[in-house]
Amino acid sequence: MKIQLRFALLMFLFTTTVSLPMESRGDEGMYLFNDLPLQTLKQQHDFVPDAQWADDLRLSSVRFNSGGSGSFISSDGLVLTNHHVASDTLHKLSTSERNLIKDGYLAKTHSEELKTPDLELNQLVSIEDVTDRVNQAVKADASSDDAVKQRRSVIATIEEESFEKTGLRSDVVTLFGGAKYHLYRYKKYTDVRLVWAPETAAAFFGGDADNFEYPRFNMDATIMRVYEDGKPAKLENFLRWDSEPLREGELVFVSGNPGRTQRIFTVAALEYLRDDRLPYILDFLRRKEILMQQFGLEGTEQTRRARDELFGIQNARKAYTGMLAGLQDPQTFVTKTAREEQLLAKLQNNPEHQKLAAAWQTIAEIQDDKREMLKQTVSLRSELFDTAMQIVLLTSEDLKPNDQRLHEFTDASRESKLQSLLSEAPIYRDLELAKLSDEISRLTILRGAEDKLIQEILAGKGPRERAAALIEATKLDDVTFRKQLVEGGHAAVLESSDPMIQLARALESEYRRIRERNEEIEERERQAYAKVSQAVTAIEGTGGYPDATFTLRLAYGTVKGYSEDGEQIEPTTNFAGAYQHAAAHQGQTDFDLPESWMKAKSKVNMDTQLNFVCTADIIGGNSGSPVVNRKGELVGLIFDGNIQSLTSDYLYSDAQARAVSVSGVGIIEALRSIYDAGDLADSIGK
């Protein structure tokens, strides 16, 4: 699926991440590294990872702030991730003369490694339970508005103290629907350079048609290198590679950052997803997909400029379509309702538990609040307006004490925020014009043309004319100008005559109103799900894993085929299959292998394993996760889930759902036989 998080993050900015322990089913589960399912692994797979195994794997794993996962794969700083996780960066490093997305890249020497403009990689160094401190800070009788503030305040304080003490990025993570709070400390890498990327034709072979399908034959891999003090970082923890291909039935582990699951969701919450939220998101995505396609029609350079975002949108559209299809299947609700009714019935057996049942009603009521808020927004999604709004908020939040700020503007988060705000990545005015025009038109529909703020946005002009005037006059595409505003602070923003800044200021209070209302709803939902979580624990016992939170988790499973429409799908593919697949789809551009592959055809060992599937429980955000064997050696690289896995957001099944990976041996074979990168291949795993 290209299980990256970028678009999911964007869309679910205001969605609570909730989680609970559940009875495990098959290889279900995305486990916390400080609470691994040792007993289950022992029982089901006769495997007991020791502390060293888990620590090595955790410290060899990294999170990409652009919305994916990756791993350290050499002592001198090499990082492996997916091409589609790297594509945001490849796009930013490209120009009209140098199309890295299309043509790929190979640095033959360190000096040719290209510095990325705004990547941040996070290595999880430690985890600390801070649940008691957080809970003590939130008064039992606080209104949900007050609870939001109290919780925000104590979290900001904990993060700030940790940051001051250790210098490490410090994030408090809400787990199990607010039943637990853990402090995650990360070592950050911000000097990240591009070493090798294949062509999109190889990485995304089969295009949108093959996306989320299997069998696959994709080289969805890219290699970068982290630097410290201007030199390749010396790493203690990195993954060795298995030189053997995987066999059916082998036990494998995935260490990565699944973005968000909603398996705790009640039936009422799933109804809201099915009836309101997903249809709304899909209308939005289709709108943006057409917009970006249309922009690309203007010329080859426009196609290049729109390409990365377009592919992200298409990927999200296909994923959400599958999710909705699952929810529209009456059987999904039959299953979910039966489970829920069973649980609620059992709660009635104990007066203490009975009280918890009210949470289901609360959650049902909250869905109506969410329906009411669903279409409320003043965000004009475009680089330039987003930047303006971020600068307006940042300079305004800076005036407040640290513990009262919106979370992304606290002292502990500020550095990462500035990294993205002052990125040197190019901003294309023509693309911005297309996007901003469309957003003004979209907001005019959402809020109604008679709305006062809409009239302020339009300023008497049509959407396109107004967008053109704003983009013509703003200087926000200049990093120096952005820096001046940030450094000049609130006063500089108030004085600024930049029309985009002025527009963001005009919309600031409505933005805050909407956000506060959403956070208040989330708080009530968090409290209700904490009770649901309690109820489940009371009836089904402890153990298990919290819903995904874009933090490091361990999943496991076996290499295993599946049956589809009466046909047995084999779990692994090889290079020969790639060439056959291309030949079988002649005339369809997305199935043309790149020139490098066609030229190397006689050199490639056709039997080498290329892709494989396994039953591990993954989701968007796991893109780029390393797959390792019992010895902790890298055997693969997660890049997709099949179409049957699209419902695993709210319902895991291993009947057909599979995670799709590039084989480690396939990457080595491609580097050596196709990409003339033998030196790079030699340095991997050492």
Next chain:
Amino acid sequence: MKIQLRFALLMFLFTTTVSLPMESRGDEGMYLFNDLPLQTLKQQHDFVPDAQWADDLRLSSVRFNSGGSGSFISSDGLVLTNHHVASDTLHKLSTSERNLIKDGYLAKTHSEELKTPDLELNQLVSIEDVTDRVNQAVKADASSDDAVKQRRSVIATIEEESFEKTGLRSDVVTLFGGAKYHLYRYKKYTDVRLVWAPETAAAFFGGDADNFEYPRFNMDATIMRVYEDGKPAKLENFLRWDSEPLREGELVFVSGNPGRTQRIFTVAALEYLRDDRLPYILDFLRRKEILMQQFGLEGTEQTRRARDELFGIQNARKAYTGMLAGLQDPQTFVTKTAREEQLLAKLQNNPEHQKLAAAWQTIAEIQDDKREMLKQTVSLRSELFDTAMQIVLLTSEDLKPNDQRLHEFTDASRESKLQSLLSEAPIYRDLELAKLSDEISRLTILRGAEDKLIQEILAGKGPRERAAALIEATKLDDVTFRKQLVEGGHAAVLESSDPMIQLARALESEYRRIRERNEEIEERERQAYAKVSQAVTAIEGTGGYPDATFTLRLAYGTVKGYSEDGEQIEPTTNFAGAYQHAAAHQGQTDFDLPESWMKAKSKVNMDTQLNFVCTADIIGGNSGSPVVNRKGELVGLIFDGNIQSLTSDYLYSDAQARAVSVSGVGIIEALRSIYDAGDLADSIGK
């Protein structure tokens, strides 16, 4: 724009067509052939067409039931229209081995001319005013429900009597918002054969990017031939061709069938369009565009199957986007509101006129009813379900007396209905599956998953699974089976075990409820707009033209360039420009001229005029209309409007809005120098 009607018709099935005389502005106007603007033409252009001129033009014009216009261009039955009007037919005549849309076609002999499966061409033979008879049949104190029935009944009777008497297709047309009713009699041609079509690469050169743009270089033309008794029809009326290119400033006329305008719309009605209807339609179109694109990704044959519909959708999406952009421009409402307020103020000067002002309030209230009905539907848009529903309705309506039937099932209309219902055009089950799955999912969102009818539609399955079961089991793609059902009548339908028929039966009563409610709303709207029409006539005087009704109209204008972004756009282009345009867009597939053009490059007279623009007032449905000069000679073929003309649905302007045509001399040049069709060129105009 590809100003065809197909998709517009589909979308606006339930939209009232209303119309009123307006003060003419510039070359505004789509005039009735029995009420031509002789005085204005005399004053503005010193031209007075005589009766013979008008009759010849009318009788040389034809309407395509597939949603466009055309003209007779030879004594032996040749018909000229657009490639994009013919594309529905080209698609139906194509197979996986013979792709007429992509490759074009030329019949070298009569025997090679391909019989089209379900085209009906209408030649307007006479017009009769039946206003009094219709009005007398509708009781003054009738409820709007009753008024619908009374009006339907008298119209069915008039049509039936005329059909019995003359054997001609007889349609009563509602004009001037119900102020006038005219009986149109048509000679029908149903044996229509394909003679020549160019490649899509020539006809739609520049693709979606150039659609609605200018300058253009398109050969959007196709030639067919009508047959009678198995032989080429002998025609008395056909157009001679001017052998000279057009010059700037020349007066030209367009004779065609504009589909629908809404220039009479009040501000409240335009607000409904802006805020509700167009956003809803655009979400629908984008949804279908992505669906058809996705289907096409499955293979080259799937691309071919989806292509015609996809292009229709893209065309409609671009048109509606432009319409909405115009409505979202505050200046549009400033203009419309000012005119409306002025008119309402003037009405206050006269007690008789004062009463008419209430109509504006009524229309505003009706918009709320329309909002309520906007998303109510049980139509699962797909060939097979549509066919099932039509058969269920037909056999059920057949039980009623003629004058009580739904309009399309009266005796006078039945023949045309059967022609489409029993068409031999292929139905592709894979495409049907994609469409029906999507429709079931869409209806589930619109009506809610808990809706009883939705549960009946789903039958416990997910949308795709259910659609697959329906399509697997239905026999409706077999014309013989359809014929049996139609001939077996109501009893056969009741007994049928075909699951698609059973589904249509299950939805029939809800379909009728929705339709009746919509027709009742339309009736009230018609009555209100008749008063608006009266008011306008009272204040601004008589004369002018009614809103478009997909019936024959005459528009006029001059060949004239315009200014855009400070640049002067010349009114005509030539063949040299086409080759330059292709060269300037190398690497963009939609700008590749076909092989035939590249091969013929040295033979083509580069100076020959290819496309031109004029100020004539056209709209969707005018596609394929002949453009003639003062002598009544064909000089061009309407195929598009520029992007500035997209708002002319509700507001005409000749500042920049232009109709775009293929030059007659360009067609001849292409036939002779590119398509090796000299014999065909020789027979044109003779």
